[in-house]
Amino acid sequence: MIAGQGRLAPAVVAALEDPQVHALEGFAPDIPATPFRLERLVPFLDHLLDSGVTRVVFAGAVRRPRLDPEAFDPRTAQLVPRILAAMQSGDDTALRTVLDIFEESGLSVCSVSEILPDLVPGEGILTGTTSEADRRDAARAAAILRATGPLDLGQGTVVAQGLCLALETLPGTAAMLDFAARHANLRPNPEGARGVFYKAPKPGQDRRIDLPTLGPDSVTQAAAAGLAGIAWEAGGVILLDRDEAVARADAAGLFLWSMPPDA
Template sequence: MSATALIAGTGALPRLLAGVISGDWVLCEMEGFPSSVPGIEPVRFRVERLVPFLDGLVDRGIGRVIFAGAMRRPRLDPELFDARTATLVPRLLQAMQSGDDATLREVIAIFEDWDLEVVGADQIDPDLVPGPGVLTGNPTNADAADADRAAAIVAALGSVDIGQGAVVAQGLCLAVEALPGTDAMLEFAALHQGLRPNPDGARGVVFKAPKPGQDRRIDLPSIGPETVKRAAAAGLAGIAWEAGGVLLLDRAATLAEAEARGLFLWAR
């Protein structure tokens, strides 16, 4: 069996996967984006030196790659490109102009050019992706209607490769996810709680889902204890998501947080 490379960004997911990867594996980090995986010296790389990094993975006997955790687009230094990596720049720049999903698809394609199999986090730990059902709490009919509305908004956002989340209360969209991410979306919703037309009506729902047609091996949306805390701070009734399409991180802690704050968790 070939070895695995865990290309880790920030957040809880790399640490969770590090505990369940079978066989030989190495930790890799893009410079400037340290992971949360403790006690392991990573192989660090820069995009400007991507080809030597890929060659190094192959030389190490790596055959499988997992991308996990958050990474922002790095600032590239033209002077650091080696000649072979420079030939990939037109591919990457063209993809980056189309959005995050197009960029990540091109990244996957480049890794596959080196015969590296890219696998999703859910293939390593299927329990990270819950199937349909209410995990805790009791969404009302009004919550279900808000979740339906939010799902339609997320599908529209995803079709133009913008975001994977939306906050809806009483049928009105309070916030959508864009480049700053889920935390920023929920902070915005928290600042604008007064926009609900009926203060005593439905409190609202945050909904998350992959983009339509997204390659689900990379950049699946995620939910964790911090999401619950921020949803509660925004005055929302709960969190809903597309069943089978969202990573539930630290499941026990996330459920405990939701129960303590009176929020529902619903895989739709």
């Protein structure tokens, strides 16, 4: 497993039998992991193959690393133009390139949903009640992400009363929800619909890596932003610690809705 930061990596490790756990240097997860450097990617892949590894799963958050030109080994250096071009083209392109390089070396890449399918909820309302206005806001949010997906910006947005209050970009989900909280007064009707936080994969995204992830902290942040609830694309979003997320939503009076993809 290539582990990143956050709660996802520990959950996946717990479901695996005697995994090798590695992490990109500088992004250590909250579990024991052997670090590796992107500048020595080819020797790292050789090590995996020599150790008998045949399948790899990526789990957890990683930001773009700073590369040291002096640290590249000769074989990885041959990949530099390809890696740099991918990193300059956006996160989705960079991740696709990483997957391609792993698979070209002879390693297959599996998704978190293959290992823990229960982490990816199907359609349905997990808790709470959605109003007609909430459903309109969720549908508007889904349309916004479908439209911005080709721009490779982010996987989340906040919509209230039909207006986009915030769009997830490089700073991430918590920053987006904090922005929405600080601009909640922009809703046209203070007594109207409070708004919906919506998550979905980017259109055409390779779902073996970087699926959007929600959890109890997402619920707490959405409540702090004064929103009515959280919606996401069914089958395309990881929900961590479901029982705790539902409990926090109930306590805050929020709904959690796993929406049909075509809603």
